Amino acid sequence: MHIEKLKLSNYRNYEHLELDFSPKINVFIGQNAQGKTNLMEAIYVLAMAKSHRTANDKELIRWEQDYGKIEGVIERRYGPIPMELLFSKKGKKGKVNHIEQSKLSQYIGQMNVVMFAPEDLHVVKGSPQVRRRFIDMEIGQISSVYLHDLLQYQKILKQRNLFLKAHQGRQKIDEVMLDVYTEQFIAAAIKIIRKRYQFIEMLQEWAEPIHAGITQQAETLVIKYKTVTGMQAQWSSEEMAEHLRQKSTEARSRELERGVTLVGPHRDDLQFFVNDYDVQVFGSQGQQRTTALSLKLAEIELIKQETKEAPILLLDDVLSELDEYRQSHLLNIMQGEVQTFVTTPSVEGIHHDTIKHAKMFHVERGIIK
Numbered sequence: 001m002h003i004e005k006l007k008l009s010n011y012r013n014y015e016h017l018e019l020d021f022s023p024k025i026n027v028f029i030g031q032n033a034q035g036k037t038n039l040m041e042a043i044y045v046l047a048m049a050k051s052h053r054t055a056n057d058k059e060l061i062r063w064e065q066d067y068g069k070i071e072g073v074i075e076r077r078y079g080p081i082p083m084e085l086l087f088s089k090k091g092k093k094g095k096v097n098h099i100e101q102s103k104l105s106q107y108i109g110q111m112n113v114v115m116f117a118p119e120d121l122h123v124v125k126g127s128p129q130v131r132r133r134f135i136d137m138e139i140g141q142i143s144s145v146y147l148h149d150l151l152q153y154q155k156i157l158k159q160r161n162l163f164l165k166a167h168q169g170r171q172k173i174d175e176v177m178l179d180v181y182t183e184q185f186i187a188a189a190i191k192i193i194r195k196r197y198q199f200i201e202m203l204q205e206w207a208e209p210i211h212a213g214i215t216q217q218a219e220t221l222v223i224k225y226k227t228v229t230g231m232q233a234q235w236s237s238e239e240m241a242e243h244l245r246q247k248s249t250e251a252r253s254r255e256l257e258r259g260v261t262l263v264g265p266h267r268d269d270l271q272f273f274v275n276d277y278d279v280q281v282f283g284s285q286g287q288q289r290t291t292a293l294s295l296k297l298a299e300i301e302l303i304k305q306e307t308k309e310a311p312i313l314l315l316d317d318v319l320s321e322l323d324e325y326r327q328s329h330l331l332n333i334m335q336g337e338v339q340t341f342v343t344t345p346s347v348e349g350i351h352h353d354t355i356k357h358a359k360m361f362h363v364e365r366g367i368i369k
């Protein structure tokens with residue numbers, strides 16, 4: 001798939017902008033703070049209904065304006081799809097084929113993107129939150145059911161936390177009520193955990209050969225989903241539920257002391273092993289970068305497998321962060337069927353072959369030349 005047209009109205013530092021893209025390589029070139037990342041972000045937001053940089057949608061609206069809008073035409077194998085996302089003080093609304101979607105989980109997934117930005121290089125070393133976000137965003141793109149289940153889980157978790165907070169430090173509580181919350185919580189948690197195990201297994205299948213290829217067969221990458229309670233992927237749903245029930249009972253007095261839920265997928269994490277050692281603890285910076293790159297390349301393959309179309313690749317200021325050897329792996333993909341967007345302050349950081357056939361956009365203070 002590829003994005004053919006992009007139109008921005010009051011988005012970040014763009015008052016009004018209309019662009020036509022190449023289905024192959026597009027390069028946004030410009031000095032710092034001119035609006036290159038804002039363009040990448042707009043494409044990402046059009047796909048995901050959410051920024052990769054901020055959780056606050058109001059930041060996306062051009063200063064002193066009441067609304068901001070992103071429109072795009074996505075060319076898919078069965079024809080073009082117009083998409084539209086409107087941000088206002090009241091919230092956001094998405095349209096697909098000019099029809100308003102009552103749920104954003106129905107909107108997301110029409111357009112698939114893989115973003116690779118410098119912060120993605122921290123997916124290995126960064127906080128567990130970064131890795132949880134990575135899994136949730138990626139599964140969400142290929143499964144609207146997961147997005148729906150995740151929202152449900154977050155709602156139930158919030159209710160349970162409110163109950164714990166309201167009873168924090170108390171000796172006597174309504175145990176029956178807390179059990180009811182806990183059972184609802186466990187049912188929702190299992191759905192999330194199962195789907196995450198499945199996703200990691202699929203990602204592993206792609207990431208392992210890719211990583212081996214980049215390291216010339218010197219390294220074997222293994223990705224593991226690590227639950228806070230020590231669950232096992234091969235367990236049945238009943239076994240998982242029983243395990244969580246037991247761990248939740250063990251944690252209850254601590255949960256009441258602290259007023260929060262301490263077990264569940266909102267505290268789980270990912271682990272990366274290279275030749276059996278934990279990259280997060282023992283990996284060199286180079287190995288962490290290669291792992292991050294393998295993950296992104298695997299993500300592209302996984303989306304292709306699930307949707308039967310290549311996603312759009314967004315490379316925000318990342319090429320210059322990778323050495324020539326790692327760059328060449330990305331370049332291989334870019335020469336193929338994947339529509340790619342690249343931002344860069346100058347052409348010097350990029351391989352000559354990349355720009356040879358690229359459509360260039362010069363970005364200067366919210367204007368494209």
Ligand SMILES: Nc1ncnc2c1ncn2[C@@H]1O[C@H](COP(=O)(O)OP(=O)(O)OP(=O)(O)O)[C@@H](O)[C@H]1O
Pocket residue numbers: 011012013014030031032033034035036037038039059060061062063317343345
């Ligand atoms: N809501 C907004 N309304 C208006 N301008 C905004 C808004 N949010 C950000 N900006 C402006 O956008 C510019 C930043 O653009 P962007 O993040 O795309 O930079 P960039 O060109 O990618 O540069 P760098 O290479 O430094 O990341 C800044 O000038 C900032 O003031």
